[in-house]
Amino acid sequence: MAEPLIELKDIYKVYQMGDEEVRASDGVTMTIHRGEFVAIVGKSGSGKSTLMNIIGALDVPTSGQYLLGGEDVGSMTDNQLAHIRNKMIGFIFQQYNLLPKSNLLENVELPLLYAGANANERKERAMASLERVGLAEKWRNLPNQLSGGQQQRVSIARALAGDPSLILADEPTGALDSKTSREVLNFLQKLNDEGNTIVMITHDSAIAREARRVIRVHDGKINFDGDVNEYSAIL
Amino acid sequence: MNILQSFKMALKSIWGNKMRSFLTMLGIIIGVASVIILVSLVNGQMSYMKDSFTSMGTNQMTVRLTNLTTRYVDVDEMYQFYNDNRDLFVQMTPSVSVSATLKYGTESLEDTTVTGVSEEYLDMKDQTLDAGRFISYSDIASRQKVCVVGYYVAWKLYGGVDNAIDETIKINGYAYRIVGVISRQDDEDLEEGGTDDILYLPYSSAAKMNSTAHISSYVFATADTDYTAEAKEALETFLMGIYKDDDLFRVTAMSEMLESLNSMIAMMSMVLGGIAGISLLVAGVGVMNIMLVSVTERTREIGIRKALGAKKVNIMQQFVIEAAVTSSLGGVIGILVGAVATTIVGAAMGISATPTPAAVIVSFSVSVGIGLLFGYMPASRAANLNPIDALRSE
Numbered sequence: 001m002a003e004p005l006i007e008l009k010d011i012y013k014v015y016q017m018g019d020e021e022v023r024a025s026d027g028v029t030m031t032i033h034r035g036e037f038v039a040i041v042g043k044s045g046s047g048k049s050t051l052m053n054i055i056g057a058l059d060v061p062t063s064g065q066y067l068l069g070g071e072d073v074g075s076m077t078d079n080q081l082a083h084i085r086n087k088m089i090g091f092i093f094q095q096y097n098l099l100p101k102s103n104l105l106e107n108v109e110l111p112l113l114y115a116g117a118n119a120n121e122r123k124e125r126a127m128a129s130l131e132r133v134g135l136a137e138k139w140r141n142l143p144n145q146l147s148g149g150q151q152q153r154v155s156i157a158r159a160l161a162g163d164p165s166l167i168l169a170d171e172p173t174g175a176l177d178s179k180t181s182r183e184v185l186n187f188l189q190k191l192n193d194e195g196n197t198i199v200m201i202t203h204d205s206a207i208a209r210e211a212r213r214v215i216r217v218h219d220g221k222i223n224f225d226g227d228v229n230e231y232s233a234i235l
Numbered sequence: 236m237n238i239l240q241s242f243k244m245a246l247k248s249i250w251g252n253k254m255r256s257f258l259t260m261l262g263i264i265i266g267v268a269s270v271i272i273l274v275s276l277v278n279g280q281m282s283y284m285k286d287s288f289t290s291m292g293t294n295q296m297t298v299r300l301t302n303l304t305t306r307y308v309d310v311d312e313m314y315q316f317y318n319d320n321r322d323l324f325v326q327m328t329p330s331v332s333v334s335a336t337l338k339y340g341t342e343s344l345e346d347t348t349v350t351g352v353s354e355e356y357l358d359m360k361d362q363t364l365d366a367g368r369f370i371s372y373s374d375i376a377s378r379q380k381v382c383v384v385g386y387y388v389a390w391k392l393y394g395g396v397d398n399a400i401d402e403t404i405k406i407n408g409y410a411y412r413i414v415g416v417i418s419r420q421d422d423e424d425l426e427e428g429g430t431d432d433i434l435y436l437p438y439s440s441a442a443k444m445n446s447t448a449h450i451s452s453y454v455f456a457t458a459d460t461d462y463t464a465e466a467k468e469a470l471e472t473f474l475m476g477i478y479k480d481d482d483l484f485r486v487t488a489m490s491e492m493l494e495s496l497n498s499m500i501a502m503m504s505m506v507l508g509g510i511a512g513i514s515l516l517v518a519g520v521g522v523m524n525i526m527l528v529s530v531t532e533r534t535r536e537i538g539i540r541k542a543l544g545a546k547k548v549n550i551m552q553q554f555v556i557e558a559a560v561t562s563s564l565g566g567v568i569g570i571l572v573g574a575v576a577t578t579i580v581g582a583a584m585g586i587s588a589t590p591t592p593a594a595v596i597v598s599f600s601v602s603v604g605i606g607l608l609f610g611y612m613p614a615s616r617a618a619n620l621n622p623i624d625a626l627r628s629e
Contacts, residue, residue: 058542058622078546078547079546082544085541085543091543093626097535097626099536101248101251110543114540114544114545114546115544158543
């Protein structure tokens with residue numbers, strides 16, 4: 001079997017809240033291979049956001065090993081983490097997190113800018129990416145001139161622009177109505193069909209069932225990890 | 236990400252907050268403009284003073300004596316000293332000021348500077364004659380009632396240079412013959428009491444008119460300012476030998492006065508520049524304040540940029556350059572405002588004041604420096620934000 005894309009080994013993340021120790025991750029081990037579409041589901045406070053931060057290289061674990069594409073992310077410096085985020089991960093956020101004063105093209109160019117691509121290459125790749133989400137002709141618009149669903153598509157385009165190994169979606173439909181949610185989920189499934197690895201964080205079991213594999217976390221521990229059909233069965 | 240990109244981003248952000256950016260710049264504009272206006276005006280005024288000093292002759296020194304009945308220096312003794320020291324001195328003249336009223340026909344002049352001088356005075360002052368001759372040695376020896384007048388006197392009383400020659404002028408009631416007219420000194424103004432409203436007569440005649448036995452003022456000229464110190468010392472030694480008391484005479488070298496004037500100019504420029512510099516400092520604090528607000532406001536933007544792969548140095552660069560661009564734009568506007576204001580105020584005050592390149596360069600680099608310095612703290616705060624917290628902020 002091929003080398004896994006994500007390997008979490010016995011991950012602990014401990015916060016000190018006054019005198020109390022909070023174990024946001026309490027010994028998490030998981031493996032995700034290239035081409036998977038995994039939903040990490042859990043209630044608020046279950047530790048799913050902590051997992052997402054660690055997988056997204058936004059944070060490092062207190063202990064344990066995190067290998068992303070074979071590289072040990074757990075012991076990286078801030079600058080190395082920034083490099084990993086830039087090269088390996090495409091983020092999709094619940095609140096889209098587009099820069100309000102930049103137009104769509106500039107927004108999508110942002111990861112390429114920090115990757116050091118030259119102006120022509122940036123523009124070319126960003127336009128191609130906008131093309132994929134069907135918003136190429138609106139590239140001059142500002143984000144607030146678009147609907148929520150369109151803004152989320154821009155943020156997907158931004159996530160795709162850098163051609164990352166992993167697309168990490170944090171509650172991608174959290175701010176959308178059911179119709180546009182459907183569109184976004186269909187789009188994520190299409191991306192997965194095209195071979196992209198997707199990890200989606202959600203609190204909503206119904207959304208989680210759109211993935212192919214579901215990992216459920218509770219109190220910082222994984223209490224279910226299996227195929228989406230098995231997950232549906234236990235609900 | 237390159238610097239050029241950061242500049243683009245900075246300009247965009249400045250343009251995106253026009254009002255705020257302008258108010259931030261206003262402090263810098265006022266600071267830079269006031270530095271330029273103050274320094275330029277002071278320089279203009281001072282260089283005017285310096286020019287008038289220099290035109291009096293920097294190679295000259297004046298000697299003032301208090302003649303007592305027991306201890307005094309008479310003219311012959313002074314000439315003896317002068318002749319003994321020709322290696323130091325090139326010219327010398329007694330100088331006798333006369334407070335006089337000039338009259339010709341029914342017209343009179345009250346404010347004319349009337350001075351009794353020797354035949355060397357014309358060369359010493361670097362003046363030339365429009366007509367006639369200067370006072371000669373024989374005029375002095377025989378106390379001739381002859382005189383040389385300035386352009387203004389000739390023009391005012393006689394209607395022209397040629398009309399004045401050989402005419403009679405009454406000095407305090409004594410009739411003098413005009414033997415020469417001095418060329419015009421001041422090309423711009425011809426006015427009563429000005430540099431052309433002058434009259435020279437033999438010092439012997441002037442002393443007689445003043446009823447003084449001994450002349451109390453002399454002017455010496457050295458070949459070069461390099462001799463000033465030596466010449467001054469020689470004079471003082473000579474006078475000390477006669478007076479035995481240094482309160483009774485005073486030797487003043489023009490070049491020394493020029494030096495003290497120069498150091499005064501430097502002082503004034505520094506003090507005024509310093510005061511204006513404080514306003515630049517205050518402006519810098521303003522820049523820092525706004526940048527801190529900007530960082531707080533843009534926490535989320537910083538979070539997004541960091542999540543997408545911006546390194547600390549990228550964020551740092553973005554904010555520092557934004558601060559530097561803001562304050563250097565303010566600096567450029569301040570220089571323009573300062574230059575225009577200097578010209579206007581200078582014209583109003585009658586000084587030819589132009590912004591000195593030094594003032595422009597210094598105030599511009601200070602404003603850029605302020606941007607870098609006061610932008611650093613907010614920028615490093617931005618760069619050190621945790622991306623997770625920054626993303627969560629509203």
